[in-house]
Amino acid sequence: MTKVQLQETEHATPTESIRIGVYVCHCGLNIAGSVDCEAVAKFAATLPYVVVSKDYRYTCSEPGQELIRSDIKEYKLNRVVVASCSPRLHEPTFRRVCEDAGLNKYLFEMANIREHCSWVHLHDRESATEKAEDLVRMAVARAALLEPEEENTVPITRKALVIGGGVAGIQAALDLADTGYHVYLVERDPSIGGRMAQLDKTFPTMDCSICILAPKMADAGRHPNIELLTNSEVQEVKGYIGNFKAKVMKKPRYVTDECTACGDCVPVCSVTVPNEFDVGLSTRHGIYIPFPQAVPSTYIIDRELCLNKENIIVCDKCIKACERQAIDFEMKPEILELEVGTIVVATGADVFDPASLVEYGYTKFPNVITSLEFERLINAGGPSGGHIIRPSDMKIPETVAFIQCVGSRSERGHLYCSNVCCMNTIKDSLLIKEHWPETKIYVFYLDIRAYGKGFEDLYKRAKKEGVLFIRGLPAEVIEDRKTRNLWLIGENTLQQELYRINAEMAILSIGIEPRKDSAVIQRLLTLSRTQDGFFMEAHPKLRPVDAPTGGIFLAGCAESPKDIKDSVTQASAAAARASILMAKGKVTVEAITPRLIEENCTVCGLCARVCPYNAIIFDKEAKRVEFIEAACGGCGTCAAECPFDAIKMRHFTDEQIFAQIDAATQLDAEKKIIAFCCNWCSYAGADFAGVSRMQYPTNVRIIRTMCSGRVAPKFVEYAFARGAAAVLVSGCHIGDCHYINANYQTLKRVEKLWKKMERLELNKDRLQLEWINASEGERLASKIREMQAIVGSVSAEEIENSKKMMRKG
């Protein structure tokens, strides 16, 4: 940065006569408990341009909102600052208040003194109050430079894409189709139905799973508004809310629609393989239908297995057997290009593989089976015709043991509870009792979680039927070599005694885990995932089915482990949310997109090179740079890249960010950490730290940008030039960037800055880069604790040096 620019920013003054109102919220005792809100409000009144400053108990309440509305009129306010919770929570609320009072909503600013202050500094009222004052100072400085913006509207394509044809996907597709929208339902497997199709009965009602699912599958299959794309995968998704372009690969079935599912082709097929639908407990042929109720009811040829490779027809037995001549080895994969306005992600989940828990002996002992294998065994249409049989000798066992929490609630699997296994086991135990009442059943558990409607009743019923519940998981399962019976050894923690129980069969109640290839969908749709690996919702309480990316909704186990009822509920909710958008037919785009300052632009093309959305048209010959607003995500990495200050990021301008740095470094800069956090991951992570009350040092000042890619090197340099002790740049993890890959630019820029600091003989530890996602509050808190040590070690001389050096640029 040149000296001239620096001076300009230091003296950046608003052009009109600014009148700011500041409202400091107590949030009951959430803020007032550790921050002196009255003092903060008094302090705010002394800041430039502030004409009114008040503290209020609950600013978001209707009277609180009314207070702001009437003040805007009374004091002729043209900027409003509310110091309360995270803008991720209530910015929309207060923006609406401003609009109601005739103020452009972009003239509103929030200081986050709850998640980022009172909740994380519960025990240091003085420092917390000081920090709150700083945060208000920063917000007021930024507010003074805010400009009114007009939002563009974009039309929404009235078609939806549902990814995943399990019960959640089917329900979402049916609801959307019934509402009147055209739906593409994409399923990777040859049939829709998903996990639910594999289950025998459902809890707590003991309905037959396929009997209630099959009609829904058939409805989806023949609905005039649903275009079913099975054996298909989404390969690419481009675009944005309302205007997605998806590429779907429809893999060939090698069997045409002429197929009547008569099955004449099957016996002649000479190759077999374990049937995936029956978890390998039965066999299928090279030509097969996954299960009798499959939709579409069309056979499929597994070309991996089939003798006919590529262009050589070696075996024509199925072709000869098919009277309708429905077999066509010439079929080729098709790429379909779909234009949709909304997307529902219902990609489901995988199950935990218990082979890694060697103490249970799965894959070593034949009579240790998983709960999914049990479902197929107990199913009348399954490989054993509904008889639970021991794989070792095909006999019906007289004693059965269920082991709970296999892969759940443990560091050796997943830390979370899989939600469905307790009730599934209770249901399974009742099914055994129903068919073979004499069977002795043990259930080894940690806690029985029977939280849903009708769940406790079912649990009681199982106990009444004589199912023995023993608290304490077996430490080991040992097999008797001769009888193939199993010894389960462990501690009964309720009675504080050891047990050694003989069972003829053990069923591992395996947990649910995220799809192993979730990263693919995550990348295609720029979604985020929580620490558990499931897709993250926009807000865990208030927007539980919206993905953080506009126009995308989540349903079923892709979002978290859940039972059928919850999956269906969420699917209907997702469909309703998507319908709201499509019914409106248009969507407004946030006015945070860039504007070109033509007199500064040299048409170098650097901005176009870093744009993750290809939203910048760059034509060297015609000397033209143009932004395609509708395609722009608003990350601001173009503005950070531009060496000539020729790009103005609306609502996140250089001047506004410089003003925030100025305000943050006004007092005791040499003790402070300036942290740049991206809106989607790191800022949300800091919010999460607040919600979880994770305590960390008070000297950090967080500046929010939409993306870490917005953080221009000049911001960091400026913070050091102002005497800040340390700077943290923080964004989504590499590969998880909300703006596709804009954070690669962040990495590049920070690396460059480190080199520069080395060259200038500055302590490069003072600049830290950390990837923090929205669920990693602890990561942020510990990073700040760690940086506190760096701050302590920075000498006054070092600060002076960096002030000089960075000012020179």
Added chain:
Amino acid sequence: MPVRIWREPLDADKIKVSKAEIHILKDQCKGCDFCIEFCPKQVLETSEELNIKGFHPPIVIDESRCVLCDFCTAICPDFAIFVIEKDCKEGC
């Protein structure tokens, strides 16, 4: 559905697997190796042996792998190979 599949299917013994009996008329073979090259189950291989015409006829390396697709019979230009299905009524 990436679930671990490791057991022998319960119906493994019920699945009808055809048992093949491969016949090679060695002296008719002219060693084109088509049968070897196109066999989808890699049942055949070139032998060391020389036939009457001075060619290496194929030999069967694993008859149990044959699934009776009959492609070798169809492709052989010299009618030198054919496969029949074993009658397994009394066990094979």
